[in-house]
Amino acid sequence: MPAKIPATVVTGFLGAGKTTLIRHMLANANGKRIALIINEFGDLGVDGDILKGCGDETCTEDDIMELSNGCICCTVADDFIPTMQKLLDRENVPDHIVIETSGLALPQPLVRAFNWPEISTRVTVDGVVTVVDGKAVSEGLFAHNVAAVDAQRKLDENLDHETPLSELFEDQIACADMIIVNKADLLGDTAADALVAKLKGEARDGVQVVRASHGALPIDVLLGQGIGAEDDLANRHEVHHHHHDHDDDHHDDDPKDDDHHHHHDHDHDAFESFIVSRDEVADPKAYAAQISDVIKAHGILRLKGFVAVTGKPMRLTVQAVGPRVDHYFDQPFGAAPRETRLVVIGQAGLDRAAIEAALCA
Numbered sequence: 337m338p339a340k341i342p343a344t345v346v347t348g349f350l351g352a353g354k355t356t357l358i359r360h361m362l363a364n365a366n367g368k369r370i371a372l373i374i375n376e377f378g379d380l381g382v383d384g385d386i387l388k389g390c391g392d393e394t395c396t397e398d399d400i401m402e403l404s405n406g407c408i409c410c411t412v413a414d415d416f417i418p419t420m421q422k423l424l425d426r427e428n429v430p431d432h433i434v435i436e437t438s439g440l441a442l443p444q445p446l447v448r449a450f451n452w453p454e455i456s457t458r459v460t461v462d463g464v465v466t467v468v469d470g471k472a473v474s475e476g477l478f479a480h481n482v483a484a485v486d487a488q489r490k491l492d493e494n495l496d497h498e499t500p501l502s503e504l505f506e507d508q509i510a511c512a513d514m515i516i517v518n519k520a521d522l523l524g525d526t527a528a529d530a531l532v533a534k535l536k537g538e539a540r541d542g543v544q545v546v547r548a549s550h551g552a553l554p555i556d557v558l559l560g561q562g563i564g565a566e567d568d569l570a571n572r573h574e575v576h577h578h579h580h581d582h583d584d585d586h587h588d589d590d591p592k593d594d595d596h597h598h599h600h601d602h603d604h605d606a607f608e609s610f611i612v613s614r615d616e617v618a619d620p621k622a623y624a625a626q627i628s629d630v631i632k633a634h635g636i637l638r639l640k641g642f643v644a645v646t647g648k649p650m651r652l653t654v655q656a657v658g659p660r661v662d663h664y665f666d667q668p669f670g671a672a673p674r675e676t677r678l679v680v681i682g683q684a685g686l687d688r689a690a691i692e693a694a695l696c697a
């Protein structure tokens with residue numbers, strides 16, 4: 337039987353730096369043929385576009401597959417498994433598969449999907465890499481947004497009850513084989529070391545915790561862990577499910593049963609996303625400041641997309657994680673329509689009309 341193809345799952349909260357890390361990895365692939373599967377939250381394929389537009393010969397459009405919007409654990413049969421099969425049936429099979437989950441995904445259901453008979457004999461989970469926004473986490477947040485997290489806490493009657501954000505974060509840590517404390521450039525050495533030590537204490541035994549800036553890590557550190565995570569699910573507790581569902585002892589490896597069982601254990605409605613379109617923008621710097629104000633006023637967790645700037649053939653890529661807004665011209669619009677489109681992601685209950693109005697002003 338041919339050796340199984342290794343697949344690495346890259347997970348981590350919204351804006352932690354998953355796409356940046358993958359981009360660095362592709363640019364330094366040393367001839368390894370890597371196929372990518374991307375699962376984004378929000379209908380606008382920003383991460384896919386950024387990766388396809390990066391110009392590295394190692395990431396051609398052919399090697400990037402996007403899962404349709406949605407929660408992986410509920411679309412395994414319709415979306416993930418067929419996508420994997422397509423990839424595995426190619427003549428030119430990849431050396432390695434990298435899967436970027438949405439920042440709001442629980443990694444466990446995805447790892448569990450590797451036990452489905454349709455793919456279990458042909459691929460294995462090489463390892464789960466969890467990217468952490470070091471700056472946000474060392475400030476006591478898992479998203480760089482005090483207002484949103486505080487608002488959520490206030491809604492909680494029982495102080496001990498975890499917020500959906502911290503549940504996600506804990507699940508992503510509990511499933512990790514390697515934790516990347518990213519954005520180390522924004523932390524002092526002392527704070528970075530303290531966070532590494534703290535996460536080492538929280539992670540399972542033997543989990544590596546490493547620091548990085550802009551996801552710059554050697555490919556040999558990230559890939560080739562050889563863990564076989566799908567055989568080790570029982571050790572990757574889903575914090576949320578254990579605490580809140582005491583009848584749940586279904587942590588065996590029957591994938592279909594488990595998938596069904598978890599179908600609605602987590603609340604998809606806890607988060608929402610929509611796209612805002614507008615006409616051209618005159619001044620990129622002023623518009624970035626405007627976006628930052630809107631984010632603060634409305635507790636938006638993540639905002640990203642492309643902006644058409646008057647007189648510029650290049651598109652302006654906008655990336656906001658909490659109130660910190662990055663913007664840069666990355667490439668010409670090319671065949672894509674010359675328009676401004678931004679995806680807004682936040683906890684449910686965003687004031688869409690007001691946000692649209694403020695972003696279009």
Ligand SMILES: Nc1nc2c(ncn2[C@@H]2O[C@H](COP(=O)(O)OP(=O)(O)OP(=O)(O)O)[C@@H](O)[C@H]2O)c(=O)[nH]1
Binds near residue numbers: 356383
């Ligand atoms: N200062 C700093 N910024 C970073 C670093 N890594 C990523 N960023 C920036 O953080 C923003 C989000 O990075 P992405 O790589 O898109 O994050 P992501 O985890 O893929 O985001 P989602 O897919 O939306 O969950 C971008 O503006 C990046 O340039 C880092 O190490 N340091």
